Each structure stands twice: as C-alpha cells, then as structure tokens.
Amino acid sequence: MKYITIKDIAKKLNTSVSTVSRAFNDKSDINAKTKEVVLKTAKEMGYRQNRMAKNLVQRRSFNIGIVVPEFVNSFFPEVIMGAQDVLFEKGYQVLITQSNECYTTELKNVQSLENSMVDGLLISLSSETANIDYYQDLVNSGFPIIFFNRTYKEIKASKVLFNDYKWAMFATEHLIRQGYRNIYHFQGIKTLTLSRERRRGFMDAHKKHKITVEPHQVITSGFFMEDGEIIAKKLIKNNTIPDAIFAANDQLAIGAMNVFKNNGYKVPEDIAFIGFSESKMGSIVEPPLSSVKQPTFEIGKQAAKLLLDQIEAGNNHSPQTVMLDGELHIRESSQKKI
Amino acid sequence: MKYITIKDIAKKLNTSVSTVSRAFNDKSDINAKTKEVVLKTAKEMGYRQNRMAKNLVQRRSFNIGIVVPEFVNSFFPEVIMGAQDVLFEKGYQVLITQSNECYTTELKNVQSLENSMVDGLLISLSSETANIDYYQDLVNSGFPIIFFNRTYKEIKASKVLFNDYKWAMFATEHLIRQGYRNIYHFQGIKTLTLSRERRRGFMDAHKKHKITVEPHQVITSGFFMEDGEIIAKKLIKNNTIPDAIFAANDQLAIGAMNVFKNNGYKVPEDIAFIGFSESKMGSIVEPPLSSVKQPTFEIGKQAAKLLLDQIEAGNNHSPQTVMLDGELHIRESSQKKI
DNA sequence: TATTTTTTCGAGAACGTTCTCGAAACTTGA
DNA sequence: TCAAGTTTCGAGAACGTTCTCGAAAAAATA
Incomplete structure (x- = not known):
C-alpha cells in the first residue's frame, strides 16, 4: 500500500x-x-x-489514555462513552486500557500509554492500588491527569467524584425511615476513598437518628458478586442475620441477595437490600434492587472537559475537584410491605 | 515538559x-x-x-483499531479483552471505538482510525449496517481487516465466527426433546448473517424432527431488552402464546420473560425460554436463563491472531474463516418439571 | 508612476527516530 | 608483519508533516 x-x-x-x-x-x-x-x-x-508526522512536529499525539479497573460491568463503559463524546469532538483519539483490578498491570498500562505520548490521562484506580507515589510524581511533573471515581484523598490532583457520602447517607436513611434497625453495610474494599465516604454516610445516617452501629455491622470484602455470596453464607452460618443490607455496589448486594433467597429468606420481608451505582442487573433481579444511580455519562464528560482544560492551561492550573450528584432509585428490594 | x-x-x-x-x-x-x-x-x-517518530520512519503505527457496535453488555468487552491480550504482548496499542449500532458513526469511526494510520482493523458491524461497499473496497485495497461475530456472508475477507447454526439447532432441539411443539424464534435483526444462521438452525431442528414451522413463529425485531418486551406484549394482546421461546440473544429473552411473568405466566411451566450469547444477567434472572455460551475471550484472541498474521503476510494472504464452538448452558428457564 | 502595504507563496529547517553505507578499529591467520 | 576478515561505529538521508522567514506578486496609496 x-x-x-x-x-x-x-x-x-x-x-x-x-x-x-x-x-x-x-x-x-x-x-x-x-x-x-x-x-x-x-x-x-x-x-x-499522516497523523504521526503531524503529531511529531506538533509534539502532541492527540491521544488521551483511559485506565479503568474493569469493563464487564456497564459502569465504566458508560463513563468512557461520555468521555469519548467530548474528546472525539475535539479531535482526540482515545486509548482504553483496563487493569483487571490489578496494580501491576495498571502501572504497566500507564507506562505504555506514556510511551505512546498521550497528551493526558483519565484514570480510575484498581481496588488493589495502595501506592500512589508514581501517580503523584507524574502529576507533579506537570503531566495532565484526571482521577475519577476510584481515587485517594491523598493525591493532589484534579478529580471528578460522585458525592458518595451524601447518597450513602440518603440510602441509609431511607432504610432507617422504613423502620429497619439492624442494618449491615458491605463496604467492599475499605481503603478506597469511595468506600470510606460511603461508610461515613452510613455511619452518620445512624448517628443522626441516634442509632448505634456495632463494628460487626460493617463488613469488608472485594467488589464482586462472589464476595457478596461469601459474606451472606458466613452470616447465615453464624446466624447473624441483618434486617437490611446497604452494599457499596450492586454486585455485592445481588450476590448476597441470591444466597439469602436460596436459603429461604424473603426479600424485602426478612431482609431489605439496597445497592450502589445502579447496574442493569439490579433492575432484572427479583425483586428489583434499589440503588443509587450515578451519572456515569456525565462523569466521563466532566473528566474529559477538565482534562482538556488542563492540557490547554499548561502549567498554570490548579487542581480542581468536581463533585457530582445522583439519585436514589427505590425499588421493591427495600420497600417494606404494609 | x-x-x-x-x-x-x-x-x-x-x-x-x-x-x-x-x-x-x-x-x-x-x-x-x-x-x-x-x-x-x-x-x-x-x-x-517517542513512538510517533519511530512509527513515522517505520511507516507503522503499531496501533490496531477495534470497532464494536456497543459495549454496555459484557459480550464485546470480553472479546476486546481477549484481543488486547494478544496484541499487547506483541507491542500493539489498541484503539477502541463504538458505533452505538449506528452505521454513520461506524463509518466515521473507521475513517478516523484510518487517519490514525492503524495497522489493521477488528470490526463487528452495527445492526444498522446494510451497505458493505466501503469495507469491501478497503479489504480489496489490501488493508488488513478481520470481521468478527457481526458480519455479512457477502464480504470477502477474513472472519472469526461462532457456529451459530449448529448451536441454534442444538438449543432448539433441546426444547423439542422436552416436548415443546409451539416454539417461537425471536431472530432480532434478520439481515445479519448471525441472525440468518441462528434462524436456519432453528428451522432445521424442526425439519429434523418433522415439525412444521409457521411463518408467524419467527419474529423480527431489534436486539435490545425493550424489543423483547414489545414482542411479548404484542403476543399477549393477540393471545398467541408460544409454549417455548428461543431468542437470538439473552436481552430479547429476558425482556420477554419479564413481561410474561408480570402477566401471570409461569416460567418454564407455561413458557420455556432459551437465550443466546450467555450474559451475566441471564444467571441472576428468575428463573435462571438457559443460553448458548460463546467463547468471547477466544473470539478476541483468534481475531487478533488472524489480524497479526495478515499484517505479517502483507499482500500474499487469502481470506480465512475461523469457526468457533461454544456450549449450551441449560438452566431452569427451559427445563420442564416433571 | 513610484512607493508602500497586503496577499500569496516557496525554500528549507525541524520534529525524533531508523537505517544504509562506508570507514575506522580491532582480530585473525599465515 | 601484513593482508584479509570481523566488529563497531558515525554521517547523514529519510519518514510526512508544520512552521518560520523572506521574497515575489498583487493591490492600494500617494
């Protein structure tokens, strides 16, 4: 050719x-x-x-790298679509990589993207990522990065976040108002800011209503459906059955719900469920799962916009945090029948 | 910097x-x-x-473009992960685009990728795509392209396909053997080769067992859950209730199943269901949905390998078709209780 | 008409690599 | 010790663009 x-x-x-x-x-x-x-x-x-030639002389690749922990759930694909919408229009290509929730491949991805001379990075950390030095160095060196959803408070950089605290509190209050008093929280991986915020919302809702929370009511695990199943089995075995569960994501909730259902518990009569980050699965499960809906598309858009701003601005920009709101979708799984 | x-x-x-x-x-x-x-x-x-400089002199971008119709279902993400596995190892970057089941954005994506000088293309056509001239020209000009899953018989190019015919036939026979005689087929978009093959399997299974199929038993629609819902509502309204449904994908099956369930029909006692391209949703729906499982990961791997071979070979290669097999996952939705 | 201003263009460097070609510096063998 | 062979290196073109600089041509002004 x-x-x-x-x-x-x-x-x-x-x-x-x-x-x-x-x-x-x-x-x-x-x-x-x-x-x-x-x-x-x-x-x-x-x-x-020939874009390569053009990019070479302009010292810009017009490529944006995206790093997400997974994309078998629709959450990240939707965020990516939002970002692409903004970026495509401005003539940027998008390089998507996925870390499989593994820190080493995450780092490998980032470095590979750096070699491709991406103009900037949109990143959501893997659940395994505990060391943020590499990212902080990168940010400090002036490289444009936006962190979204999965991040750490400690990182000094621009972020697009969901108001996890507020909506976790809403969700918990919704349960409390229905009369549930023995509510458990499946917090997933406890180190992520997002988990901590949701946990804080859960705790403060209780505090507000003057209900004490015992330590065993907050349970740490991974983020998969299997994790929810494991927890449920353990609870059944120990015969410590909550009357409601607020999970840090839909996968955990659904996993646990299935196990409880198979063991003869009725939802929501015996146990009420409420998830987070509304997934498609939540709406087809029986009974439909209440969940906090995040504006996935908008998250991607905002992150992309912030990144482009930062690229334009060069060195004279200061870290910004965009906080987005969602909505609580109440379905059967958390509604006490009268 | x-x-x-x-x-x-x-x-x-x-x-x-x-x-x-x-x-x-x-x-x-x-x-x-x-x-x-x-x-x-x-x-x-x-x-x-600096990869741009390197690529410029080598006249290779070491980028591979992927075009899929959607990625909110886990099917394509899994295929993509399979392809990435192979490509990353060989030092290729992957540019992922998504057409939203729309022909014009699909074309726009392809051209944008061409401008990025991708070394090759992995493509799965949108359900809207009816005109294949552009792609045929591209193939004829010697540009390496592999079509996977969604394609047309008429295109003369390398393909990675699933043996839709065989497994549609298996699935249908499974229903017939259980004694179902009034089986409907939701074929989705009828023009795609994949739909035609599944339909052929459905028909031939009946032929084999000497059961006649009336035209109204095969129903055309889109591929979304909503389409399944619409069909089910129409069937209920017309009071033409099948005793079993074989759908061209899980979304259609689940959509219809929900509507029937909400209208008092029991699954599988009144109506049995079987889907295609096993999705996560199928396993959490009530009752769990029988489905044909496709080797998503493997499809991506094979497609990537074929593409790399073609890139290596330059002009002296001939179109190849790889046909993959899957398995039939029988769950409650299609098992007659005795 | 002569001068200035504006519009339009061409030459050639630059971007950061790879690669070919030939030359210098070693080894080897008799 | 000298020729031949082998290893190691440097110069400079090339990849396909953009961009700066200055010059030519055209238009405007005096």
Missing part, C-alpha cells in the same frame, strides 16, 4: 509542500482558489493525512 | 545517534559494553522513546 503524501499533491499541482499544508490547516495566507484546487485534487488522489 | 531524546543521550555520551538507537533496538553491530552504558544513562536521564 502506497500512501499519498502532501509531496505527491504538491508535485502534481506544481506547487510547494507549504502551500498544500496551508490548504489543509485553514491558514489565512493562502488564496481561496488555490486552496480549493488543492483540496479537490487531494480528494481525487485519495490523500489521507 | 522537556522530553529527553536520543540526541541528548548521544551528546552526553559523546557518541552518535546511531549508536544509541542501536542500543535500544537489539542490533548486533554494537559492543555489549557500550550498549550497557547507553541503556544505563538513558535510564538515568529518564529517557522515553
């Missing part, structure tokens, strides 16, 4: 490379007529711009 | 650019000792290769 270059066009038209380049780049110092001719013959010849 | 280049290293070591380049590229014509020194100081200086 022989690619047509700008030189070929110049030769054919008996003009200079500069002129042809000018035609493509909307420069002012070119005659409207010649521009038209160039564009026309370029099309005829099947010319296609 | 000032990037360290190969020149900086050469200057510092008082050697030539060529030598430094040789050190990085495992060339034979360099002294082992100098190589070591170069590598060491490069590391010290924080050198990072």
